Amino acid sequence: MARKPKHVPETTKHLDRFKYTQDQAIEKPFNWAQMTRLLRYVKPYWKKLLPISIIAMLIATIVRLIVPILIGRVAIDVAIADGNTNLLIQLVVGIAIMYLLSYIANMLRIKYVNILGQNVIYDLREHLFSHVQKLSHKFFDNRSAGSILVRIMNDINSLQELFTNGIINLLMDIVMLTGIIVILFALSPKLALAILVIMPLMFYISTKLRRNIRRSWQDVRIQQSKLNSHLNESLQGVRITQSFSQERENSEYFDGVNSENFEAWNVATRKSAMFRPFVEMSNAIGTVILVAYGAFLILQGDITSGTFVTFAFFIGMFWEPISRLGQMYNQLLMAMAASERIFEFLDEKPNVKELENAKEIKDMKGNIKFDNVQFAYDEKRIALHDINLEMKQGETVALVGHTGSGKSTIANLISRFYDPTKGSVKIDGVDLKDATIDSVRQQISVVLQDTFIFSGTIMENIRFGRPDASDEEVIEAAKVVGADEFIQRLNSGYETEVEERGSILSAGERQLLSFARALLADPRILILDEATASIDTETEMKIQEALGLLLEGRTAIIIAHRLSTIREADTIYVLENGRILEYGSHSELMEKKGEYFELVKAQFQMLDAI
The missing domain is CATH 3.40.50.300 (P-loop containing nucleotide triphosphate hydrolases)
Known part of the structure; x- marks a missing residue:
């Protein structure tokens, strides 16, 4: 049952907790330049981990592409058609060995991409934290601790799936799709063209949804930032909350922020969920075309039964990477929304800048x-x-x-x-x-x-x-x-x-x-x-x-x-509205009977009153 979001109650709206949180949706076009910047964090591990992962991925993908051809064009069209039992047994053993090889390759791929992903996430979080520590006080004046925490923890965690599985899976699905399309057109250009005719429509619809979905995930990040800000503030200020008996009002405020976060997630996931039905619908249409037009081509003698079976295998395999690419696209949108926010912080420059030829003050005297x-x-x-x-x-x-x-x-x-x-x-x-x-x-x-x-x-x-x-x-x-x-x-x-x-x-x-x-x-x-x-x-x-x-x-x-703590000071400066009114020792200022004298007098009168 869907929850109806609650809004921040009027009684607590004056507690403008997020007026210093500069977390707004970043309106930037989806661009590969930013992805390239993100992928730079993979560079240190390129030679050590990525080649093994890619080779393992290619082995597993090639096995999956070869097996349907062996079943359709060799097993059915040759071995079964000719009654060649020995060839059939050899095929069964060969396919079993290839699947075992694929299993080992997949195991290595998963192991090494996870090591790669965890190293990249570690480096990125370390870089962001180190950079934030070097920023000037003005940066922290305009942001709550909670909003900074979200960037360092939640936003970087959002990239974890991209680096641990996403990149290699993307390459694997692209290789798989390319291989399937090439094989299908090699087997029967007519049938391949008929089945793939709906592809342009799919890409058009997904492109239309792209901007909308991306903005939804940005909104999720903003709501998470607000939620974390409020949690951080509430936990640190719990004694004040209890001393003023404001637990109920604070809970109502939290419920409002939590509900807004809940609704943002609902909207984003609802829009993202639209991809899978499109894929399933495309799969169904492709299957219908295969059965109808494929049967017609068999009757016409344009294709063999083995080719038809091979097509059936590949059609089932074709929509699987398409589905994963749809999910990967959503993952990529989430990653882009998170990386935009991460890079926004990384692009922040300290207001207090150090010159390239800055000199060290050694053995400071203190003048x-x-x-x-x-x-x-x-x-x-x-x-x-x-x-x-x-x-x-x-x-x-x-x-x-x-x-x-x-x-x-x-x-x-x-x-x-x-x-x-x-x-x-x-x-x-x-x-x-x-x-x-x-x-x-x-x-x-x-x-x-x-x-x-x-x-x-x-x-x-x-x-x-x-x-x-x-x-x-x-x-x-x-x-x-x-x-x-x-x-x-x-x-x-x-x-x-x-x-x-x-x-x-x-x-x-x-x-x-x-x-x-x-x-x-x-x-x-x-x-x-x-x-x-x-x-x-x-x-x-x-x-x-x-x-x-x-x-x-x-x-x-x-x-x-x-x-009383400054009487023994060598010099006392009296300030008002950013200007120095007077200065001197305690005795000199008392003799002048100026602003300092009045401050001392007022403080002693207050003590006498106590």
Whole structure:
């Protein structure tokens, strides 16, 4: 029974979950250039695996083409007609041997094409994942994690059948069809022409359906992307959903998205299913023509009974590859829809581009200079206006201001997650646009408010900052930032397994791990972006004790709303709407009684009120 699709309820339509998901049907003509690009992934395995598969396929196909001729033209027209028992026995033994050879060939073909297909899928997924990791932050700003996940998993999985069976089966069916047509015309051009007269009609109808079916499979991919996006978001936000008792509304929303995915699959499979009835109808018409016209030709003496039997064998065999080609065509359409989406990501270029002659910044000192920097996330949203500031080696600089004032944007430009729209950002006198990205980021550590803990052990999470660090170095880094105390209380200490995002740890404990990770990396520049915002007062006191050691000898940029964490900064920059209002030390700014003074005053008044 078909389900009636449910639409997203009005109560949850304001949760526009997919406004950043740029998954739209890609209107491109079906072209072999794209298929050629896809087949490049087969190239590394061409010499090792493909020849064996093709030779095995040819052996099996040739056997299937020879057997009907032997049965019709030799067994019936010669052996049976002449009563030659010895020839008949020889034919039976010969055909049995050929079928055994065909069995072995098919076994080898299946084995090697599967090895080939799995290697190609592995390489393609590896390439896509590696490429996505190198893309700029702007790419991820406009897409949900779920939509990216669909491309790397579902879309590449859609190509698996194409590479494991599709390509070799396509070659096999083409060879089979070509062989059958040649043999049929060699045996009787009249009968062959009469049977194949309906072929142009079949190709015409299939061509008409092509665009429609292809668009349907693209729609399926889009709906799957939405479904995965919602699932990813719902699972990560399940605590918020439960805390606001929104389970029912969330389920209704999921039901709407799931129903749209269900309907998209129904439409696509329904259209794709139209091919097989056409093939069966063509088979029936061909059989009718064979019986009627073939019998007439036998009576006329134009063909023998053996030729008629051979035709009957080949007609049955003829529509089988035609049917598979129809299915293969649907598979090819699915693969094209998936590959278009994969190549769309692979064609994405990082907004932060590295020059061919980019230089490495070795032994970074940590002198930072912003020279008339302007930055805009888009045309309507200018985040920084003509910023000029200087941070000297070993200095601690604080950036304060209201939300949206441009603090985090400055940090992102220093790490070169973005490039300035105008002006330049320099480290040790080198414009970051002229430097290699790795040489910059390897010497900068960023600690965020919402630190990310990977699934794995505590030891592995801290070592993420420097993979070659010893266990002793990891433990020492944890001790310095005050994380060792809570780690030792865990059941397995440093070998305690934490799930994705560190759900078994408190916010303060996760932040302490991120500090240990940053310290272990031994960066020349350290950026603390609201790093103490999620930490309780007791934990903050532990951090403050370790902060002196953590910042020693490093250029540090501290972004904080808690002004108590930045009092000791060498220079404090106060920002508002992407502009620097004032700067100086804590005491200098307090004496000016400007914007910073008002921020401190407002914060103390708030504390007094509490």
